[in-house]
Amino acid sequence: MSLFSVRLPSEDDTRRETIRKWIADNPDPTGPQLLDAGYMVPHWPRPYGIDADPTTTFIIDEELAKAGIKRPRYRIARDYAGPLILTAGTDEQRERYLRRMLSGEEIWCQLFSEPGAGSDLAAVRTTAVRRGDVYVINGEKTWSSQAHLASHGLLLARTDPDAAKHRGISYFICNMDLPGITTTPILSMEGDHRWNNTYFDDVELPAANLLGQENQGWSLARVTLANERMSQSSTTGLAWGDGPTFDELLRLARMRGGLRDQPEARRRLAQGYVDAEILHVLRMRALSRIQHQDSGDFAPEVRRALADRHGQEMLELFRDLFEESGIVERPQHPAGYDVDWPSFYFFARALDLGGGTSEIQRNVIAQRVLGLPR
């Protein structure tokens, strides 16, 4: 049996012509322009996407990438919150939130992790107590990316303290401007403010903000985590699909005379190429399974485990090649050096942690892919 068989449309396929014409008319599109054209989330139903099948989605992605167009990555909104509200939300929730989150008008954050609930997420202790037409929220979240900028958050809170720990959790859409919500920064090693501790002190959240059924939040949380892993490994950027790519590193290496006198760096670059090719094959395999309606994506954890290591190794290679001129004197970039490599280099340590640590990914692979006992 072949590993996969993917039918990719030819170069003169009319779908390619359509997107190329649009790109010619919109060479530098904004988020709203991509959304209006249906190219922000082509696989979504109208009016957000264009109901694109996996092959059409693939060629849209490919043509955008060829033209150097990167979609704005409102990752939490587009990849985690959006699909969930699309499938589990009410008509009112879809109408109210989807377009604004996809266009980037409203920023979203994810309020899952707590000081005592990271890998063991079902141990969340933040409480939501129903009182009339509100839930009163009390507790503390941590690591909340962009919570200080977000207008809304995906919130997990305990609604039944007596139920088994996976059963008493509910899933909410949280308005971040409600009285009683405060955030304090967690600074990155570069001093950037991207993460937060988020505190809830008698916050009155409208009951209409419940997503799905009360106490059924754990199954929705699992969907979000699966979407997160898929999102973190399905595009070619070295840091969870964002940022510089292997090809961009290769371009830099060529600009440096092809690393003629650096055999070890050449070896690492060649290994990076092998890994990038393997990742490409795994993405094609996922597409093949979807095309053949063969139970969807294949263990995104496997891809993520490889992608995270590959990202770290290539960002470390960048550091070794460019040393302080690349990391410290970042503005002195050679021509064509248009990516914030240093920032992604510093971020690379976090690839092992966010969205489920590398140990947890490997536990999942051991159990679900290899069939080993817990």
Ligand SMILES: Cc1cc2nc3c(=O)[nH]c(=O)nc-3n(C[C@H](O)[C@H](O)[C@H](O)COP(=O)(O)OP(=O)(O)OC[C@H]3O[C@@H](n4cnc5c(N)ncnc54)[C@H](O)[C@@H]3O)c2cc1C
């Ligand atoms: C950059 C970044 C962004 C993040 N953004 C968000 C966000 O926006 N929203 C949000 O809610 N959270 C966010 N997180 C939190 C992230 O989901 C947690 O850090 C992660 O789930 C791990 O939880 P923890 O930090 O509590 O570590 P712990 O769960 O305490 O783990 C500590 C160590 O023990 C290991 N370990 C734990 N359990 C097991 C086990 N069963 N088997 C083997 N090893 C185990 C872990 O792998 C880890 O090495 C972010 C984290 C990072 C780094």
